[in-house]
Amino acid sequence: MSEMSMIQAIHSALDVMLGRDPNVLIFGEDVGYFGGVFRATEGLQAKHGPTRCFDTPLSEGGIVATAIGMGAYGLRPVVEIQFADYILPAYDQLVSEAARLRYRSGGEFWAPITVRAPYGGGIFGGQTHSASPEALFTHVAGLKTVIPATPYDAKGLLISAIEDDDPVIFLEPKRIYNGPFDGRHDQPARPWTGQEGSEVPEDYYKVALGSAAIRRQGRAVSVLAYGTMVHVALRAAEESGIDAEVIDLRSLVPLDIDTITASVNKTGRCVIVHEATRYSGFGAELSALVQERCFYRLEAPITRVTGWDTPYPHAFEWDYFPGPQRVAEGLRRALEA
């Protein structure tokens, strides 16, 4: 075990998998010689060679499409889209090719690809570097969507994603690459050192896709969150003194609905938190699922705390980002109803 930041844990997962499986290849913009804009692939080209880890032209559609072809052939490509906001030129390939290859070939071909993409706000990235596009992928049958919230999970989930035989969208909350940001932007940034989830095995291990983790046990209200918002929700529970049960979903598709159902049946109240825009966001799906399964145990309407239904603005960073204050208000709303 050693202490790692989330970016180091991701780097370690890639390093381990390049070492274990000759079918694993890593490519994307700036990932080879330069080592990635967030340094996720630093030194991997030098260590594993330029045929295993290489630079591509700026061409997201081409990057993902080539990976799908490689995957159909039997390779296991792991591609990086530099920011999740840049993934849209590849969306056609993901939806029309990667997601449906297995289905339309009657199970003869599939695309075991992993698409890594840093996502999310809190970095003053404006409208082209802050998006949370998870619902674009969860809505597509045939894709899996995974979002870690700790270094330990990032590595274990990424290895699971790489070994998974389906296409996995692996969204990395870039605001917590280097520390568990809890939305308190007015306080000094904390590094991962000493924080829960920063002890990471150096070798191979997996965290199964489709298993949520309860980050805080509580009896008053269930909070469903993922990525950076897990840490914001924990902070909101602490600041408000509300006995919230905070569930880190870790994987949106497949979803650990059993853990969610058990928690909401226990608390009778549910708050859903995400950075993405509210309308047709993943919170809407969560809300429907909880309602379908827990209706007779609910004591209050399900509450959503989300980004606003606007593009991510350049100004208003902390008005847009759903910080601990807004989450705490959501908790109180769920309790007072």
Next chain:
Amino acid sequence: MAVSPEKPRKSRKTAEVMDRDELLKAYSSMLLIRRFEEKAGQLYGMGLIAGFCHLYIGQEAVVVGMQHCIGEGDEVITSYRDHGHMLACDMDPKGVMAELTGRSGGYSRGKGGSMHMFSKEKGFFGGHGIVGAQVSLGAGLAFSNWYRENDRVSLTYFGEGAANQGQVYESFNLANLMKLPAVFIIENNRYAMGTSVERASASRDLSLNGVPWGMPSLSVDGMDVLAVKEAGMEAVAHCRAGKGPFLLEMKTYRYRGHSMSDPAKYRTREEVQRMRAEHDCLDSAKAKLVALGVSEAELKKIDDEVKLRVQEAADFAQASPEPDPSELYTDVLVEG
């Protein structure tokens, strides 16, 4: 690896391309961009500008030279490294700087930031943050001019990294097929973020990237404002004559990082210093001005005027109030 532009188009004699007054004006425009960008870098360092900020320092000759080829009614569209283009389009430095600081006095009222500003009045159709996306928009501008039969041209700027996006070639095809009046300008500053052009492009001569569609092109010394204008005039004349689009590859160089958070591990300090020392657009323009008999006092006066404008912009960008939170929900969809 040689950094100097390879066989770039050099300009003819100064006087044939720009007279004394025009070169003075071009020099002043380039200096304004240089000083503005230096100030933006300072404000960023002071925490007054947040997020992404891509400086144009080193590349000033490209946009200023091209701007001297077009007139009122022509359009300009570019990528996220857009401050220089806006100043060259005569947009107000105050409004640009205030957008960088996210204030209500900014061109997008603080909601766009460094990469996203526009001015209908000045024919500037935006900075665009998604690499290569603006190229197809540029083809749309050109189509509109062709459709209106109005004799105007559009200048579409993009980097050599963006030149690898598929939609660039979709646009080239369409523009050539329909003979649209579009000047496509590759600003080849050699590095797409941290990846050199050699590592990402199989094409060794980007000016030939339009050949499959029959698009004429020139490779130009983009560090020389005269060479830029000379090539730009040829391209613009070609478009205005109804002969279709034209591709210009500007061999240029950015002195600063890709953005403000660039670890600069992909090139040597010596390489940057050599370009600054031997190819700087301001140095060469200044030398030519002196040769044309422009006095030190005259140059000093330009320097002072530019400094004052930049300082006023910086002051405005700090004094302008932050946007009202009610602005968050304006301009999402058509109002009313």
